[in-house]
Amino acid sequence: MARTRYAPDRGLTVRMTVTMFLLGLVFVAFVALIIGIMIAAHASGAAIVLVALVFGGGSAIASLFYSDKIALAAAGARVVSPQEAPELHGIVDRLCALADMDKPRVAIAPTNMPNAFATGRNSKNSVLCVTQGLLDSRLNLTKEELEGVLAHELSHVAHKDVQVMTVASLLAIVAGLLVRFAFYSELFGGGRRNNNQNAFPIILAIMLVSVVVYAVSFLLIRVLSRYRELAADRSGALLTGQPSALASALVKVSNSMSRIPSQDLRAAEAMNAFYFAPAMKLTGGGKSLSTVFSTHPSLERRLAELEKIQKQLGQMTPQ
Amino acid sequence: MGFLDTLFGRTKPVPPKLDDLFALPSAAITLQAATGFEPTGSGSVCFRGVEGKTFSDIQDDVRELLNMDAGKPGGGLPVEVTKDSYGFTWLVSSRMSDELDALVTDLHAVNTSLVDNGFGPQLLCTLVAFRDAAERRLALVYLYKRGTFYPFAPLTGERRDNALELQIKGAIGDDLKFEQDLTKWFPVWGAPGL
Numbered sequence: 001m002a003r004t005r006y007a008p009d010r011g012l013t014v015r016m017t018v019t020m021f022l023l024g025l026v027f028v029a030f031v032a033l034i035i036g037i038m039i040a041a042h043a044s045g046a047a048i049v050l051v052a053l054v055f056g057g058g059s060a061i062a063s064l065f066y067s068d069k070i071a072l073a074a075a076g077a078r079v080v081s082p083q084e085a086p087e088l089h090g091i092v093d094r095l096c097a098l099a100d101m102d103k104p105r106v107a108i109a110p111t112n113m114p115n116a117f118a119t120g121r122n123s124k125n126s127v128l129c130v131t132q133g134l135l136d137s138r139l140n141l142t143k144e145e146l147e148g149v150l151a152h153e154l155s156h157v158a159h160k161d162v163q164v165m166t167v168a169s170l171l172a173i174v175a176g177l178l179v180r181f182a183f184y185s186e187l188f189g190g191g192r193r194n195n196n197q198n199a200f201p202i203i204l205a206i207m208l209v210s211v212v213v214y215a216v217s218f219l220l221i222r223v224l225s226r227y228r229e230l231a232a233d234r235s236g237a238l239l240t241g242q243p244s245a246l247a248s249a250l251v252k253v254s255n256s257m258s259r260i261p262s263q264d265l266r267a268a269e270a271m272n273a274f275y276f277a278p279a280m281k282l283t284g285g286g287k288s289l290s291t292v293f294s295t296h297p298s299l300e301r302r303l304a305e306l307e308k309i310q311k312q313l314g315q316m317t318p319q
Numbered sequence: 320m321g322f323l324d325t326l327f328g329r330t331k332p333v334p335p336k337l338d339d340l341f342a343l344p345s346a347a348i349t350l351q352a353a354t355g356f357e358p359t360g361s362g363s364v365c366f367r368g369v370e371g372k373t374f375s376d377i378q379d380d381v382r383e384l385l386n387m388d389a390g391k392p393g394g395g396l397p398v399e400v401t402k403d404s405y406g407f408t409w410l411v412s413s414r415m416s417d418e419l420d421a422l423v424t425d426l427h428a429v430n431t432s433l434v435d436n437g438f439g440p441q442l443l444c445t446l447v448a449f450r451d452a453a454e455r456r457l458a459l460v461y462l463y464k465r466g467t468f469y470p471f472a473p474l475t476g477e478r479r480d481n482a483l484e485l486q487i488k489g490a491i492g493d494d495l496k497f498e499q500d501l502t503k504w505f506p507v508w509g510a511p512g513l
Contacts, residue, residue: 013327020326086477093505094405098367098443100333100464103502144406159328231328238332241369241441242406314371 009234016227023168023220030213037205056174064166068105068120068127075117077109077129088135091147092128095154099239104128104157114139114253116276118153119162126157139256141249148246149253149276151236158235161228168224172217176210225295233302234309241313243306250306254299332440336466337430339496343447343459343468344419346494353490356449356457360416361512364429365443368408374438378408381432385412385425398425401511407443411512422447430463446471448513455480457487458513459495460504467498477508 063070072079082089088106096103104118104126114133120126128150133139141149156162237243253276296302324331350356368374378400385398399411412425426445433439442463449457458471470487472480484504488497498504507513 013329016327090405090506090508094367094407094443097462097464097503097505098333098440099330103505143404147406155328155330158330160325161328164326164328228328235328235330238440239330241367241374244370310370313369314373 009231012227012230012234016224016231019220019224019227020168023217023224026213026216026220027174030209033209034206037202037209040202052174052177056170056177060166060170060173064121064163067162067166068125071117071119072107072127072129075109075111075129075131077107077127079105079107079127087143088130088146088150091143091150092154095147095151095239099154099158101154101158102126104154106130108132108135112136114141114256116149116153118156120157121162122160123157126162128153128157133256134253139252141252142245144240144242144245145249145252147240148236148242148249151239152232152246152276153236155232155235155239156228159228159231161232164228165221165225168221172214172221176214219293222293222295226297229296230302230305233305237306237309238313243309243313247303247306250299250302333464335430335434335439335442335463337427337434337463339466339468340423340427340430340445340461342495343423343461346459346491347419347447347449349494350449350487350491354451354487356451356455356487358416358419358422359448359450360414360418360422361411362414362422362426362445362447363409363411363510363512364426364445365403365407365409365507365510366433366438366441367406367443368402369438369441373436377432377436377438381410381429384428384432385410399511403509403511409511413512419447444507446507446510446513455483456513457483458507458510459487460507462498462503465498465503466496467503468495469498469504471504471507471510471513473506473508473513477506479506 071077080088085106085108088108092103092106102123104120104123105128107127107129109129109131111131112133113131114136116128116130116134118126118128130149134141134146134149233246237246240246347358368378382398382400396413399409399413401409401411403409410429412422414422414425426447430439430442430445433442444463445461446458447461449459451457456473458473459468460471461468470484472483472487474480491497
């Protein structure tokens with residue numbers, strides 16, 4: 001096998017594995033606890049768990065299936081042809097040929113905020129969308145920097161991040177539904193078999209467990225999202241061979257982001273997880289807290305990682 | 320990409336496929352017989368440069384290697400290096416029109432030296448230029464990542480002659496490993512040496 005300069009980041013893989021394992025663990029523990037509580041209370045839990053899985057799974061599959069349409073509609077974006085945006089298509093063409101992947105549809109959103117996102121349930125149905133602000137001459141993004149941004153987004157498509165994050169949040173959705181069903185079934189169903197003194201602490205226990213589970217899974221999903229951003233940065237930089245171009249694009253986009261009026265930012269908040277750079281910065285609470293809740297790693301962290309890749313690509317002899 | 324790679328967000332850079340390039344000289348003979356398109360003797364390798372001195376040193380070495388026999392009998396013109404507006408580097412080798420074998424060897428030398436130094440994933444495509452009696456331009460493009468060929472026939476402006484391209488595919492589709500997925504026939508406007 002030929003030597004390669006493109007070694008995977010083992011540390012990142014390990015951290016991602018631990019995060020996903022914990023997420024799974026939380027879900028399993030949650031289901032076990034709920035079932036345990038129900039058995040203890042002599043309520044029939046199997047049907048409720050099944051209904052929650054069907055409802056939660058159904059809504060997740062629907063949102064996955066229509067993710068491209070939903071995202072495009074939410075951003076007000078329009079798919080553009082190669083004739084309309086030859087330069088954008090030219091860059092995407094080359095990157096896709098370099099990465100040997102299917103070319104996604106290319107869309108432009110009429111937003112002044114410079115950003116980009118990619119979504120879609122599989123490589124055939126994915127859409128890569130950039131905002132008008134990213135192409136704006138005032139942002140002064142060079143072609144190399146734009147290419148870096150697009151390579152980052154294509155890496156999200158290649159890593160199937162929409163699917164992975166949907167599955168990750170599916171656990172939280174099902175957990176939430178389970179709680180609600182359990183609550184109502186205790187209220188209207190199970191409560192009749194037990195006396196009222198018994199039902200109240202059970203509902204309380206379920207609510208307590210659910211709050212803890214929700215908080216933990218929320219944080220874990222955010223951790224996972226940040227790791228996947230770093231992974232996309234890494235793959236994008238390796239694909240173009242220009243980590244510093246991606247780094248300078250990040251700096252430019254992040255800098256201009258802080259100058260944008262808040263109305264645009266609020267409108268964009270719902271799609272934060274898919275964006276190239278976070279549109280919504282958490283204010284207050286100190287730096288450490290905003291780091292924990294953020295969908296994206298800090299700019300400093302991303303720049304530091306890109307610097308590592310730069311060194312790796314520049315070493316004299318490949319590994 | 321495998322399931323685990325997806326799960327961990329790892330992209331393995333795609334290694335280039337080099338060997339199918341050598342099928343080109345014999346296919347060119349078929350092409351000439353069937354359509355009248357002749358090689359112009361010019362061919363190029365397109366790759367994405369990597370920032371840093373290591374890569375530019377390798378690039379210089381390749382150029383020196385190819386220029387060694389330039390000017391000597393049987394040797395071609397010095398290799399031209401250009402950077403296109405997308406930031407990709409093109410090494411253009413010009414030979415006599417009947418020296419397609421030597422041209423393909425030149426192109427292969429570029430490939431192997433990039434691959435040997437661990438930069439194989441940076442290779443994008445190779446272009447070999449053809450022309451017919453009516454001065455119509457045609458390029459056979461070799462996609463390194465897929466190991467397939469497709470035709471590219473630019474017209475004036477950013478338009479391409481799709482009818483001619485499909486005709487070429489019909490003529491030599493059996494001689495070369497052709498790209499069956501038409502969405503992968505991406506245009507290379509303003510490619511040097513075309």
